[in-house]
Amino acid sequence: MIRALLAVLRRDLLLAMRQRGDVANVLLFFVIVITMFPLGVGPDKDTLRLIAPGIVWVAALLAAILSLGRLFALDYADGTLEQILLSGQPLSLTVLGKIAAHWLMTGAPITALSIMLAMVFDMAVGPGATLVASLLLGTPSLSLIGAVGAALTLGLRGAGVLVTLLVLPLYVPVLICGALAVNASVGGLSPVPWLMILGALSLGATALAPWAIAAALRVSVE
């Protein structure tokens, strides 16, 4: 069972490495969206420092959603997904492998990029480190919850817009806790409680989301 999970993970990573452009585009999107905010709000450093955590988190949400299209769609189009469903391996586990690959290709690089963004927004070391930590703990749940939406909208007309509509409301707790962690750190409070909640959300999503994703995939593929 674990072997199947690892095999799927390896395969998805390999595929992603063969099409590096797709991965890079999502990251580029993340950076460009963030660049737009100072242009809209104005270059005042204090204002930007204040809204930086919110901007980075919202951009991370959007980037996660944008990348969801690739999660199952390619496998669905070429029939791989049917083979995975027929393979006799527990679907919730193989799906977890796919999501782990998705996170490694979106959540992890976004977290790494946020170090640079914290410097761009002139954040202090403490809040900057909190931002990175919150993204590290929060982005797995973005991949997990998003995958439910991606599985539900598989092969539908206008799936891209629909998945945004379905998934963004469900991202609210992650967004709130992520931004609160950074704000607590800015205000001189300990961000640890919020980081713990973010971790708890990710763990809870890891436990529950694969079931929902597996059910949704079965509905979509049959």
Add this chain to the structure above:
Amino acid sequence: MQTETIRPLRFGFHRFSAPPEFYRLAGRLIPWFGLLAAVSAGLGLYLGFFVAPTDFQQGEVYRIIFIHVPAAWMAMFIYAVMAFWAGFGLAFNTRMSSIWACAMAPTGALMAFLALWTGALWGRPAWGAYWAWDARMTSTLILLFLYIGFMALHSAIDDPRRADRAAGVLALVGVVNLPIIYFSVQWWNSLHQGASISLTRAPTMAATMLEAMFVMMFAFWMYSIAASLARARAILLEREKRSSWAQQMAQE
């Protein structure tokens, strides 16, 4: 249809899960629920607008509470019931329960919208702004988004059975998420006045206000049931349009 030839248990409630039986029963019940809704809404509004005393802090404007609070309650409650039936339909593959869930969604969305709308109208004189990003308004807004998502997903899928199951999964995910959303939004911000009615504390409202509130609550219940039944009937007729009983009913 097969369902018509199977003899159901004499007093079994579940025989109404057979589409023709449900259709007939719903047709008979809708006028009664509608009547109850109209009468109790009339009574409740009379009590609320003319009998209940004026609030010493907020004046007359507080009276919008008699619509605002029942709508907000119904919005939350309907989501839970909808998710229950959607999950039931998912687990046992029963058609009627999925149709029932599907029929409830627009009423729930209407209630959420009504709660937000009346809340905005109330907020203007009470807080000085139509919209304050406070916890309960925001979570009701997100609840409205969840309803809209449920309906959007259902209408995006052409095959009704697949739509039922996909929307069912979504409803279950939403119902797990709702408490988390609710608490996170509450941590995020809390300006809203505390709960108006609490089960543990003695109510702070005048008795007539409370009576009017409960009568209105009852009216909203009856309306929701009547509207959902009517919608379920329409969905049923549309889906079963190839069966003989549905064609018979449609001609009558």
